[in-house]
Structure formats: C-alpha cells, structure tokens
Amino acid sequence: MNPLRDPQDRRLPRIPEPCALVIFGVTGDLARKKLIPAVYDLANRGLLPPGFVVLGFARRDWDHGVFAQLVREAAEQHARTPWREEVWQRLAGSIRFVSGSFDDDTAFDRLADLLDELRTSHDIPGNAAFYLSTPPAGFPTVLKQLARTGMADNQRAGGWRRVVVEKPFGHDLASAHELNGLVDEVFTPADVFRIDHYLGKETVQNLLALRFANTLFYPVWNNGYVDSVQITMAEDGGIGSRAGFYDTAGAARDVLQNHLLQLLTLLAMEEPTSFDADEIRYEKLKVLRAISLPDDIAAGTVRGQYRQGWVAGQRAPGYLEEKNVPAGSTTETYVAVRLGIQNRRWAGVPFYVRAGKRLPRRVTELAVLFRRGPHLPFQATDVEMLGHNQLVIRVQPEEGVVLKFGSKVPGTAMELRDIAMDFQYGEAFTESSPEAYERLVLDVLIGDST
Ligand SMILES: NC(=O)c1ccc[n+]([C@@H]2O[C@H](COP(=O)([O-])OP(=O)(O)OC[C@H]3O[C@@H](n4cnc5c(N)ncnc54)[C@H](OP(=O)(O)O)[C@@H]3O)[C@@H](O)[C@H]2O)c1
Known part of the structure; x- marks a missing residue:
C-alpha cells in the first residue's frame, strides 16, 4: 500500500x-x-x-x-x-x-x-x-x-x-x-x-495518554492507593459584564456540571477499547451512572458568593455590587461538592469537585492524592512536612503534570519534605499547544x- x-x-x-x-x-x-x-x-x-x-x-x-x-x-x-x-x-x-x-x-x-x-x-x-x-x-x-x-x-x-x-x-x-x-x-x-472546549485542551487529552499509554500509574489508580481526588477550577476574576447570563446560571451550571464532570469521567473511567467517540462516551457514561451524591447534601456541598475585597491593591466589588446583578441575588459564584463513584475501582474514594470566581489564583487542575504509607519508620518530627504523594494534572494556566513526593532534606539526620517533579508543556516540547x-x-x- x-x-x-x-x-x-x-x-x-x-x-x-x-x-x-x-x-x-x-x-x-x-x-x-x-x-x-x-x-x-x-x-x-x-x-x-x-x-x-x-x-x-x-x-x-x-x-x-x-x-x-x-x-x-x-x-x-x-x-x-x-x-x-x-x-x-x-x-x-x-x-x-x-x-x-x-x-x-x-x-x-x-x-x-x-x-x-x-x-x-x-x-x-x-x-x-x-x-x-x-x-x-x-x-x-x-x-x-x-x-x-x-x-x-x-x-x-x-x-x-x-x-x-x-x-x-x-x-x-x-x-x-x-x-x-x-x-x-x-x-x-x-x-x-x-x-x-475543555476537552480540546492539550492536558485533558494527555490525561488519556498518561493513564492508558503508561504502566506506571495504572496499578495505583484505584481505591487501594488513592486517598481522594480533587478537581478544582479557580478563577481570579469576577463575572465582569456577564451578569445577564451568569445570574441565571451560577457556578454549578456554568462549569461544574459540564467541564468538571467531564474531567472527572476522564480521570475515573475504565480503559476504552479504542479512542472512537462512541467507545469513550460509553466509558464516561458508566462513570456518570456510578456517581453517588453525598447522603447529607447540606454537609457534602458548599455554595458561596464573593464579597467585596482587594485584588492586587485594587478594590474589587462583591457579586451583589457587580453591574446588572439583581439586588439580593442568591446565585452562587463558588460551589463545591463531595461525590463518590460506586464501582469496584473507586468505592470509598471521595471526589471533591469545586469551582469559583474571584479566588486568589487562577488555576484548573486535577489532583490525585495517594494514601499515606501504612507505617513510616521515621520519627514523628521528621515527617511533619511530609504530605500526601500527589499527581497533579494542570489544565490551565501553564499546562503540565506535577508529581509530588517526599524526599530527604540534605544535611539533616532524616528530615523529610515534599518536593515536586514538574513537567510543563512549554518546556518539554518546542511546538506550542x-x-x-x-x-x-x-x-x-x-x-x-x-
Ligand atoms: N464568550 C465565551 O467565551 C463563551 C465561552 C463558552 C461558551 N459560550 C457560549 O457561546 C455562545 C455565544 O456567546 P458570546 O459570548 O459570543 O455571546 P455574545 O457576545 O452575546 O454574542 C451573541 C451573538 O449572537 C448574535 N445575536 C444575538 N441575538 C440575535 C438574533 N436575534 N438574531 C441574530 N443574531 C443574534 C449577536 O449578533 P448581533 O448583536 O450583531 O446581532 C452576537 O453576534 C453562548 O451560548 C455562550 O453561552 C461563550
């Protein structure tokens, strides 16, 4: 041929x-x-x-x-x-x-x-x-x-x-x-x-490569090793001039039920038999069907609205002071929910999904937090600075992947601290995404x- x-x-x-x-x-x-x-x-x-x-x-x-x-x-x-x-x-x-x-x-x-x-x-x-x-x-x-x-x-x-x-x-x-x-x-x-449009981003597509082209992550991608998953979309800006749209929607409708749930399905789904649209949709659907809501909705969710504050030394208006927001609006600009996925791979692992506007830093990322070791043969004071091992997939800005794990601090007897191995698209590839x-x-x- x-x-x-x-x-x-x-x-x-x-x-x-x-x-x-x-x-x-x-x-x-x-x-x-x-x-x-x-x-x-x-x-x-x-x-x-x-x-x-x-x-x-x-x-x-x-x-x-x-x-x-x-x-x-x-x-x-x-x-x-x-x-x-x-x-x-x-x-x-x-x-x-x-x-x-x-x-x-x-x-x-x-x-x-x-x-x-x-x-x-x-x-x-x-x-x-x-x-x-x-x-x-x-x-x-x-x-x-x-x-x-x-x-x-x-x-x-x-x-x-x-x-x-x-x-x-x-x-x-x-x-x-x-x-x-x-x-x-x-x-x-x-x-x-x-x-x-989130699904067109390079890192989101890389999530499939990371999970299904490598052997390294597969064995630990389950409730035996994962403590929790945190999916965050934080924006530092407010709603700008979009009150007409935003006030009827709110954070949950605007980004959580679409972008963030899509990210969750890609992170949690089983390996598709091919990358055909139908095969991927089928696997995602299985994840969505297995999602469980918190038993107590009030305790397992948070809704909030930004108030007046300061950004880079400038006064930033609260949501209710933004142009064209109706007085007394209760539309949420922040939402967080703890979800479960009731299947053999994920049962018992909380998925924290959250999104908000006017937060300190603009970042969208998926963080997989691994369980702590069952037994650490170190002094309690040596591991004070040691957190969970984490794999963080950054969707924006600066698309990339970070692996965080503990390492010995040089010169000390055996003090441990988290360090990060950082892969950034801009540095690893000459072609821009x-x-x-x-x-x-x-x-x-x-x-x-x-
Ligand atoms: N902006 C974003 O970044 C973004 C991101 C994700 C999704 N979206 C979605 O994408 C869609 C478009 O958003 P947008 O921000 O571009 O909206 P927009 O700035 O309000 O633009 C709306 C467009 O529709 C035209 N239009 C409105 N009513 C019309 C009518 N009766 N007959 C003919 N044309 C009409 C307007 O043209 P004229 O006024 O010139 O007629 C304008 O070109 C929305 O569904 C939005 O939710 C937007």
Whole structure:
C-alpha cells in the first residue's frame, strides 16, 4: 500500500473536505476571541482545505468590507500563530456575511442560496458546519430555520451538514432533553457536536495518554492507593459584564456540571477499547451512572458568593455590587461538592469537585492524592512536612503534570519534605499547544466527535 494513502499514517495532516463554516452570532465575544482566530490559525498551519468559506450571520447591517475588517482585527488580535499577510489574503477572499435576525425567514433563505452558490463559486459540494455561537435562547429558532430551509438535510445538500451547539445546553434536565430532541430531529445524531472546549485542551487529552499509554500509574489508580481526588477550577476574576447570563446560571451550571464532570469521567473511567467517540462516551457514561451524591447534601456541598475585597491593591466589588446583578441575588459564584463513584475501582474514594470566581489564583487542575504509607519508620518530627504523594494534572494556566513526593532534606539526620517533579508543556516540547477551539473546529470539519 502506498504509505501516503494510509489514513493511519501520522505524517499526513488531517485536512477536511472542501466545506463551509457558518457562524451564527459571528459578531459576538466567542466568535471574535476564539472561533475566528482558530480559523486563521488552522489556515496558517495549512490544515484547511483549498475550498473553504466562512459565512458569518448576525443582526448588524454590515456590508462585506466592514465585516472583513472585523474578522481581520479579531484574527490579528487573538490568533496564536504569527501573522502572515498572504495567509490572511487567501482567507479574506472566502469570507461572507449575511445580515439578519434569527426570526427573519428571508435572511435564512439568502443563506441557503449562498450555500448553494458555493458549489460553483468555490467548488464546495454541499458540506457545511453550522456553529451556534449565539445566546442559548436563539438555539431553537436557528435550528427550526435550518430545518425549514432544508439546510440541515444531508441528502438535499449532497454533502454533510453538521451542527455545533455551544454550552449552556438547556438550563435543567427537562430543557436539556427538549433541546436535545429538537437538535436530533433537525440533524442526524452523528452530525451533532455538543462542544465542551475543555476537552480540546492539550492536558485533558494527555490525561488519556498518561493513564492508558503508561504502566506506571495504572496499578495505583484505584481505591487501594488513592486517598481522594480533587478537581478544582479557580478563577481570579469576577463575572465582569456577564451578569445577564451568569445570574441565571451560577457556578454549578456554568462549569461544574459540564467541564468538571467531564474531567472527572476522564480521570475515573475504565480503559476504552479504542479512542472512537462512541467507545469513550460509553466509558464516561458508566462513570456518570456510578456517581453517588453525598447522603447529607447540606454537609457534602458548599455554595458561596464573593464579597467585596482587594485584588492586587485594587478594590474589587462583591457579586451583589457587580453591574446588572439583581439586588439580593442568591446565585452562587463558588460551589463545591463531595461525590463518590460506586464501582469496584473507586468505592470509598471521595471526589471533591469545586469551582469559583474571584479566588486568589487562577488555576484548573486535577489532583490525585495517594494514601499515606501504612507505617513510616521515621520519627514523628521528621515527617511533619511530609504530605500526601500527589499527581497533579494542570489544565490551565501553564499546562503540565506535577508529581509530588517526599524526599530527604540534605544535611539533616532524616528530615523529610515534599518536593515536586514538574513537567510543563512549554518546556518539554518546542511546538506550542494548539488552542482548544483550533482542535475542536478542525474535529468538527473532519467529522471526529471524540
Ligand atoms: N464568550 C465565551 O467565551 C463563551 C465561552 C463558552 C461558551 N459560550 C457560549 O457561546 C455562545 C455565544 O456567546 P458570546 O459570548 O459570543 O455571546 P455574545 O457576545 O452575546 O454574542 C451573541 C451573538 O449572537 C448574535 N445575536 C444575538 N441575538 C440575535 C438574533 N436575534 N438574531 C441574530 N443574531 C443574534 C449577536 O449578533 P448581533 O448583536 O450583531 O446581532 C452576537 O453576534 C453562548 O451560548 C455562550 O453561552 C461563550
């Protein structure tokens, strides 16, 4: 077999088929800071197909020139890779804007026509991904418009049609079911990508490598050796100008039930038979089904709200003083819960999951704390500074892995202290990690839903 044609050959970059990326809500924060820069970075790395078009949709009454300028500014400001004018010029020729509101039928008809025209203008045979980067309230209307115009129909399009739904996915179980039903009615289930950008981060993917490519950690990855697991997402900032969204959500809905539970499943799941999306989803689901809540919810959970304080010598407002937060709001900005996993591997090991805003340091990490040795032949005073052995997987900032263990302090008789072996991506590899959204956009265009 010609190795250049072998799909398993890692020397070949994975490049999508000719396609269009339609971004609804293209003037918004997520599109400008993450999606457009990710598209530029992919183009810069040579990972986009020759036939590729970005179609932006939002209400503003802009002509093509104004829109192209916005896209350029967003890419220039937030791209990870260096700016190259020739890459931009090639991309700029493939950017279109459709102005309209989500309830405007004619705007969606125009969008459908534009997608049809791409067959002749850009040689794109019907493939398109629709990215719903809109306020969640807009999801159902956009989905219904995609159904009405036939844009979601693979057969009619003569290519694949995929949809990417950003979080939050509903606001409770019933609304999540309802949205799920609608999405699956409009698109074929395999064409639906529910994005959790945390899963695109290098360290999160490395968690699978760490656990399943090495023999070192496997034997101790269970309740015989693990004392507890702590999964933390601490942000030093407050809610900024996002009160409208945040006050209806709170920390548990915003990050705990999605990002942190995803991290928990990757840390706790059994080895999948392959890295196929379905196999991984199956293993994660088994973990989620085995989760037990604290018997006493009040004792096993904490909710809190940040108050006025000081950050780097500056007065920082309390949550209730933030702009547009309703007086007397009880929305939590901090949440912590102690979960159990009732299976043979994890029974008895507490999983502490916590997230909060305006905390002293910005860090997201998973810490596996190992049990202390059953017998330490040292003087009690020698081991005062010895903590649990720990494996800490840092997701952000400075992605990496730290192994903490006790070591003898030089010069003393036998005093022990914790030291850390620190692996940082930035130091170990010369290539910098792609942004999570770069990987996710590429995966969607390739059709890999892992
Ligand atoms: N920002 C983030 O970092 C982030 C992170 C994770 C998830 N998300 C999720 O991603 C989605 C987008 O967030 P965002 O922060 O980008 O929101 P945003 O800044 O409020 O942007 C919303 C976009 O939707 C458009 N839009 C709103 N109503 C519309 C309507 N009726 N018809 C047509 N266009 C409409 C707006 O365009 P015009 O105003 O120009 O019409 C704008 O482009 C949300 O679901 C959010 O929860 C965001």
